[in-house]
Amino acid sequence: MISEAQLDERLAAWSREYGWGGLPSGTRGKNILQKLIDHAGFVPERCDPPGANNLTWGDEVEREVARLQSSPPDPKLPGYNYRVASVLRVEYLTPQHWAIDERMGRLAAIGVSVSRTTYYEVLKTGRLYLKAVIAVKVAA
Numbered sequence: 339m340i341s342e343a344q345l346d347e348r349l350a351a352w353s354r355e356y357g358w359g360g361l362p363s364g365t366r367g368k369n370i371l372q373k374l375i376d377h378a379g380f381v382p383e384r385c386d387p388p389g390a391n392n393l394t395w396g397d398e399v400e401r402e403v404a405r406l407q408s409s410p411p412d413p414k415l416p417g418y419n420y421r422v423a424s425v426l427r428v429e430y431l432t433p434q435h436w437a438i439d440e441r442m443g444r445l446a447a448i449g450v451s452v453s454r455t456t457y458y459e460v461l462k463t464g465r466l467y468l469k470a471v472i473a474v475k476v477a478a
Contacts, residue, residue, distance in 0.1 A: 339473045345465060348395040348472060349430050352403075355396030357431040402471050403427065406464075424450045425457060426464040 393401070407423035428441045442457060452460065 340469055340476060345469050345472065348399050348468070351395035352399035353396075353430045353434075355394060356400055358433050398472070398475070399468065402468060403464075406467060421450050421452070422460050422464045422467065424448060425452070425460045426468075429461055429464075 403423050403426050406419050406426075409419045411417055411419055424445055428444050432441060432444060438454060438457065442452060442454070445452060445457075
């Protein structure tokens with residue numbers, strides 16, 4: 339299992355890259371179009387091979403949150419995965435100065451109404467999920 343500090347580093351990278359006003363970012367992996375722009379329209383002699391893993395920590399977190407968001411729901415808890423992903427997005431991708439009420443209002447606007455207690459419980463679940471999937475990838 340990864341530590342809380344390691345998870346916080348990855349979540350901070352996700353927030354920088356995908357958060358409020360975070361895109362585009364110079365720290366993200368670049369596609370071929372961006373490389374052409376950077377090299378004034380000339381194809382660089384050496385480009386990363388197709389399929390090369392150029393994912394940043396932020397990209398990896400985004401991939402896992404998107405996977406969670408689109409995963410089939412548990413029949414006993416319909417919509418729970420979507421709720422967890424939405425809470426993670428609201429917590430880390432909205433401005434950090436927002437109060438909890440503003441975050442919960444943003445969730446309500448997309449149809450995810452939660453109490454303050456539920457918000458923090460779901461956030462904890464989301465962090466545990468990310469710790470587990472990142473730990474598996476780190477171990478591999």
